[in-house]
Structure formats: C-alpha cells, structure tokens
Amino acid sequence: MSSEEEKGLTSRADEFLQMFKKGAEFTQELMKENERLRYRILQLEGELQGNDITVAMAEENRLLAARIEELEQEKEEILRRIRQIETENNDFATRYVEIEEENNNLANLYIASYQLHSTLDFREVLQIITEIIINLIGAEEFAVMLLDEKTGFLGAVAAEGIALEELQKVRLGEGLIGTIASTGENFFAEDPEGYVRDLLSPMVCIPLKIKDHVIGVIVIYKLLLQKRSFAPVDFELFTLLAGHAATAIFSAKIYADSERRLSTMQGFINLLTR
Amino acid sequence: MADKRILIVEDSPTMRQLIAYSLKRLSGVSIVEAGDGVEALKKMATETVDLILTDINMPIMDGLKLVSLVRGDARLRNIPIAIITTEGAAEDRERALALGANDYIVKPIQSGRVLAVARELLGIS
Ligand SMILES: [Mg+2]
Numbered sequence: 001m002s003s004e005e006e007k008g009l010t011s012r013a014d015e016f017l018q019m020f021k022k023g024a025e026f027t028q029e030l031m032k033e034n035e036r037l038r039y040r041i042l043q044l045e046g047e048l049q050g051n052d053i054t055v056a057m058a059e060e061n062r063l064l065a066a067r068i069e070e071l072e073q074e075k076e077e078i079l080r081r082i083r084q085i086e087t088e089n090n091d092f093a094t095r096y097v098e099i100e101e102e103n104n105n106l107a108n109l110y111i112a113s114y115q116l117h118s119t120l121d122f123r124e125v126l127q128i129i130t131e132i133i134i135n136l137i138g139a140e141e142f143a144v145m146l147l148d149e150k151t152g153f154l155g156a157v158a159a160e161g162i163a164l165e166e167l168q169k170v171r172l173g174e175g176l177i178g179t180i181a182s183t184g185e186n187f188f189a190e191d192p193e194g195y196v197r198d199l200l201s202p203m204v205c206i207p208l209k210i211k212d213h214v215i216g217v218i219v220i221y222k223l224l225l226q227k228r229s230f231a232p233v234d235f236e237l238f239t240l241l242a243g244h245a246a247t248a249i250f251s252a253k254i255y256a257d258s259e260r261r262l263s264t265m266q267g268f269i270n271l272l273t274r
Numbered sequence: 275m276a277d278k279r280i281l282i283v284e285d286s287p288t289m290r291q292l293i294a295y296s297l298k299r300l301s302g303v304s305i306v307e308a309g310d311g312v313e314a315l316k317k318m319a320t321e322t323v324d325l326i327l328t329d330i331n332m333p334i335m336d337g338l339k340l341v342s343l344v345r346g347d348a349r350l351r352n353i354p355i356a357i358i359t360t361e362g363a364a365e366d367r368e369r370a371l372a373l374g375a376n377d378y379i380v381k382p383i384q385s386g387r388v389l390a391v392a393r394e395l396l397g398i399s
Binding site for chain 1: 286287288289291292295296360362363380381382384385386
C-alpha cells in the first residue's frame, strides 16, 4: 500500500469514527428528549385530570346557583302567599267580629219588639219597656211619661231609680221634655259622662210616636256604672222603642178601654135580661 | 252524650229570652227557666242541671242568696254558676265570686260573651 493510499484510509476511518460518535451523541440526545417528553406527558396528564375536576365543579356550582335562585323565588312566593293569607285572615276576623255584633244587635231588637207586642196589658207593656231600658240599654234612672191629650201635660207613669212623685208634670212645648214631645226629635246630651242629673233636663229624651203623633216620652237620667256611652245598637233600640213602645202602649190602652166598655155593656145587658 | 241542661234564673222575661237566644248556638243543650231563686231551687229539686246562669236582682230570692244555697247543698254544690247582672261595681263582682260564683257578666250582655262563658263552664268547645 502506498503512503498515499494509507493516508486516505486513515482519514476515512477518522471520518467514520466522527460520524459514529455523532450518531451516538444524537441517540443519547434523543433518549434524553424522549425522557423529557414522557415526563411532560405525565405532567400534562396530571394537569388535565385536575382541569376536569375544576370544570366539573364549576358546572356543579352553576347548577346549584340556579337551584338556589329557583328556591329563593319559591320562598318569596310562599312568603307572599303567607302575607296574603294573613291579610285574608285579618279580614275574616274583622268580618266575624262585625257579624257577631250585628247578630247581637238584631237579637236585641228582635227580642225587644217581640216582648213589646207580647201583651195587651198596659202595666205589662210598661214593665217590658222598663226591662228593655234597664237590661238592653243599661240605664239605672229613667221614666216613661205619657201625654194627657185633654190637659196637654206629660206625666210619669213608670219610673226606675226615681220615685214617681219626684217627677213633675210637664206642659207640652215647655222646657226640654215638653219641647221634645212637641217636636218629636230624639235628644241626647252631648257628653253623657259629664251629665249632671236634672229632672227637667234629662240625659236622653226619646219621644214615643205613632207615625208623627207623639203619645209620650222616655227620659233617662243615669246609666249603669259599666255603661259609659251609647253603642250603635242603643240608637237602634231607641228608634225601636220610639215606635214599638208607642204602639204597644196605645194598643194596650185601646184594649183596656174596649174591655171596660164591654164589661159596662155586659152589665147593662145582664141588668136588662135579669 | 246526654243533653247539657242550663238553668236561666232571671225575673225579666226579655232577658231570659235574650240569654236563651245567645245559647242557641250551643248544640246538645237544653234550657230550663226560673223567675227567681226559689223557683230555681224548685226546678233543681226535680231536674238535673249542668250550669246556672243567674241574675242578682230578683224578687222573692235574689241571685246571691241562690249562689250561697247552691254552694251549701251537698247535691248541687258542684254546679258551675255564672252571674248575669246590672251590678257593675267591683265589690259586687268580688262578693259574688267569694260566695262561689264561677264567672260574672255585666249587662247589657253581648251574646258572644255569654256563649263563651257557658262553653267554658260546661267544658264544651
Ligand atoms: Mg232582675
């Protein structure tokens, strides 16, 4: 082999060796890269899993928030309904009290008129008027005065808490009582609690009327201790007394008159037919 | 259950009718009436009574006398009694309760109050 040839062979061996070295280095680099990538994959896989949980939780949160919102609305609706029912209940309670009162008033009025027309006996009628004024209206001192058409004077025929003799006769048109009897208008003292008893100037004066014809008056001087003022039912009772007590008194008087005449006539007949 | 019997002792027929009317809303209740204390005792001699509602001011025998006689009678002493009266003073109320009345109602009455007292003393709803 010539030196020339020998030289060429060495350089080619070198060249080959260089190439082989580079190949080895490259392989090593590849292996390192491979390892780095594996690690990265593992890392990314882990991250990915974490991301899934976060996404799932966010979704869950969104659903829960929507549900809470829904429940809040339902709660508002229920509260609104409760308030509505409470208002309705209050209305019913008020209405119940009103109906109870109305029932009570009607019972008073019905029984008062029923009793007033239950008899034709003059004394009994006066007794019933007295009972109504004591028990239903709640007066302690009062009187019933009737007009004597012949004399034009009003005189007491029944009294409670006052002696009959204490009550003077009153001329029609004179003083408070006489004026009420001629005008036919009800009279109520402005302040029943501050009223001071005066037999000529009562706390209440109610004319007893048949249509516009006054036949007498009811005068009240004192109410029961527990009776401070008049209730709406009292005014209705006064109105009822004004009319029904008057007709009951009038009917009883006519009846008594006709009974008397009948017995007088019967007496004559008996005398004549004896 | 047998009817509960309520005795109304009151001299005013108007009041007797009004009290009876107030009690009409109680079912299974019958009413016995007396015009004074003596008549009430006579009624109770022959009839069983579950509740007495009595006025105070009555002729012959008043309501307070009736309360003390009922409370002193071995057979009648446990019957509940409510007073219904025009007497509105505190001392009248105290005297009646001291004698053994269970409740005290002043006139003019409210039918709802009479009804409530009767229900309570009869132990019915
Ligand atoms: Mg009485």
